[in-house]
Amino acid sequence: MACVVSLYRPLSLLAPVGVRRAIVCRMSLDMRAREVFASAIEAVQPDIVMRRGLERTGDTLLVNGRSFTLKNNLHLVGFGKAVLGMAAEAERIVGDHLVRGVISVPHGIQETIRQHGKDQMLLKDGSRITVMEGAKHNLPDADAQRAAECIKELVSTLTENDMLLVLISGGGSALLPAPVPPISLQEKQDVTRRLAGAGATIQELNSVRRALSILKGGGLAHCAHPAQVVALVLSDVIGDPLDLIASGPTVWTEVWPEEIWSILERYGLSSSLPVSVKEVLGRSAPRWEESGEQSDRAAHVLNAVIGSNSIALECAGRRARELGFRPVVLSPGVCGNVQSVSRLYGLLARFACSRDEPPPELPAEILKLGPETGVESWDLCRAMQVLGEGRGEGWGATCLLAGGEPTVQLTGKGRGGRNQELALRVGLELAGMELPPKGPLFLSGGTDGQDGPTEAAGAVTDAGLGKEARAQGLDPDGFLVNNDSFTFFSRLSGGQRLLLPGLTEPHTNPTLPCPTTSP
Ligand SMILES: Nc1ncnc2c1ncn2[C@@H]1O[C@H](COP(=O)(O)OP(=O)(O)OP(=O)(O)O)[C@@H](O)[C@H]1O
Numbered sequence: 194m195a196c197v198v199s200l201y202r203p204l205s206l207l208a209p210v211g212v213r214r215a216i217v218c219r220m221s222l223d224m225r226a227r228e229v230f231a232s233a234i235e236a237v238q239p240d241i242v243m244r245r246g247l248e249r250t251g252d253t254l255l256v257n258g259r260s261f262t263l264k265n266n267l268h269l270v271g272f273g274k275a276v277l278g279m280a281a282e283a284e285r286i287v288g289d290h291l292v293r294g295v296i297s298v299p300h301g302i303q304e305t306i307r308q309h310g311k312d313q314m315l316l317k318d319g320s321r322i323t324v325m326e327g328a329k330h331n332l333p334d335a336d337a338q339r340a341a342e343c344i345k346e347l348v349s350t351l352t353e354n355d356m357l358l359v360l361i362s363g364g365g366s367a368l369l370p371a372p373v374p375p376i377s378l379q380e381k382q383d384v385t386r387r388l389a390g391a392g393a394t395i396q397e398l399n400s401v402r403r404a405l406s407i408l409k410g411g412g413l414a415h416c417a418h419p420a421q422v423v424a425l426v427l428s429d430v431i432g433d434p435l436d437l438i439a440s441g442p443t444v445w446t447e448v449w450p451e452e453i454w455s456i457l458e459r460y461g462l463s464s465s466l467p468v469s470v471k472e473v474l475g476r477s478a479p480r481w482e483e484s485g486e487q488s489d490r491a492a493h494v495l496n497a498v499i500g501s502n503s504i505a506l507e508c509a510g511r512r513a514r515e516l517g518f519r520p521v522v523l524s525p526g527v528c529g530n531v532q533s534v535s536r537l538y539g540l541l542a543r544f545a546c547s548r549d550e551p552p553p554e555l556p557a558e559i560l561k562l563g564p565e566t567g568v569e570s571w572d573l574c575r576a577m578q579v580l581g582e583g584r585g586e587g588w589g590a591t592c593l594l595a596g597g598e599p600t601v602q603l604t605g606k607g608r609g610g611r612n613q614e615l616a617l618r619v620g621l622e623l624a625g626m627e628l629p630p631k632g633p634l635f636l637s638g639g640t641d642g643q644d645g646p647t648e649a650a651g652a653v654t655d656a657g658l659g660k661e662a663r664a665q666g667l668d669p670d671g672f673l674v675n676n677d678s679f680t681f682f683s684r685l686s687g688g689q690r691l692l693l694p695g696l697t698e699p700h701t702n703p704t705l706p707c708p709t710t711s712p
């Protein structure tokens with residue numbers, strides 16, 4: 194998920210008050226934006242979210258206000274980009290109560306973590322948890338499928354005296370592939386890859402994944418029945434929908450074939466599906482044999498979101514205030530195509546930084562973009578009010594914070610990610626507006642530390658982007674057409690505007706061909 198930090202320096206700055214404020218004001222806007230973003234990332238670090246979500250007093254484990262008694266009966270499974278660090282912390286918390294565990298994590302992650310010296314993210318020697326690496330390039334592969342089989346095997350042996358801790362984070366779908374027979378891994382991968390390339394949303398993508406998988410959409414919880422299941426989820430989807438994050442393996446979800454067909458039709462895939470996929474979607478029988486009542490099924494599963502974009506934005510807001518800004522959170526769920534989203538941020542910048550009162554038609558123009566960017570009118574009005582106050586009162590610079598996920602429809606073959614493409618587009622929007630020389634500044638970065646299949650987490654831009662690029666013989670529009678934002682920012686001023694990682698999880702696939710998306 195993306196986190197956006199826009200800093201607006203109004204025309205009339207108040208004289209700095211107090212020493213700390215004087216110090217922070219000497220930091221450049223760029224440095225402060227990066228600090229604000231770093232605090233958002235820090236808030237969703239795997240070990241930190243685990244300590245927030247899993248409390249232990251004696252032999253009692255507390256999750257979301259519910260307590261569970263530990264009797265050396267705890268089993269653990271996990272899958273996702275952040276799960277290694279989550280599992281290491283979980284093992285520290287539950288200690289000897291852990292019987293055994295299996296986690297499915299990205300290919301090469303242990304080596305990368307070692308290289309970064311982040312040893313607290315690694316399991317200790319003699320750990321009871323088996324680490325299985327797979328999903329090279331964020332694509333499900335035979336290794337990830339083997340891990341999924343081991344996870345299924347472990348949970349299927351549990352009894353009503355056991356407790357299962359399930360650790361879930363973004364990237365979990367690719368790390369838990371278990372296609373419904375006779376669908377092959379390759380066939381499932383092709384379908385989801387084509388869908389993603391055609392611009393399907395994560396909601397659409399994961400609805401299809403659930404329909405084609407044994408473990409997604411509640412399948413894992415079904416296999417673990419009658420054990421008590423506690424799932425701790427580090428969300429990477431807007432609004433934290435439990436049934437969609439990593440395709441909801443612990444959330445009972447009905448699959449409606451009509452809905453799946455309409456998604457496939459929307460993206461032009463319905464006529465070219467493999468026979469196996471058609472057969473599975475055509476089945477009328479329930480996905481698994483029912484055992485127990487509805488209430489029994491729900492009672493043995495607790496799903497808790499322990500980290501999310503909203504939490505990251507809250508922490509970013511606190512840091513922004515410490516750094517002398519007036520923070521305002523626009524929304525944790527800005528979405529829609531990257532063109533509309535960049536237009537929205539461009540107009541908000543113009544609103545915040547107009548030399549005089551903004552033109553009367555500007556608020557209406559901003560509000561018009563609400564529906565296509567997933568932002569409610571009242572959130573836009575609230576943000577405009579704070580931006581207006583910042584401009585009028587000279588309170589200091591304003592920091593607009595937002596989370597979400599713009600959609601990029603891939604038309605080119607370049608290297609990039611949603612955040613870098615958004616930053617590039619916003620830079621061009623700003624260049625076309627009459628704005629004061631030193632503001633505003635815009636940063637967009639992925640909270641998992643990796644923006645698409647690139648080495649960067651995102652980028653920082655401002656109104657000078659276009660001029661700077663042209664002075665160096667780079668044509669921003671040409672890079673945009675080819676979805677080549679990473680190459681653009683790498684070449685521009687020695688890559689200074691890039692946000693480079695080492696953030697949430699170490700990235701494990703630095704030199705991927707594009708485009709890729711995990712099925
Ligand atoms: N060249 C590119 N330019 C812009 N965006 C791209 C490019 N290549 C891939 N992407 C984006 O990156 C997404 C895949 O990235 P990744 O494999 O990290 O998945 P993700 O985890 O869903 O993404 P994110 O980390 O942004 O939530 C694609 O869905 C697409 O939106």
Ligand SMILES: O=C(O)[C@H](O)CO
Pocket residue numbers: 362363364365366367395399429430437438439440
């Ligand atoms: O794994 C996935 O499905 C995505 O990261 C969304 O959670």
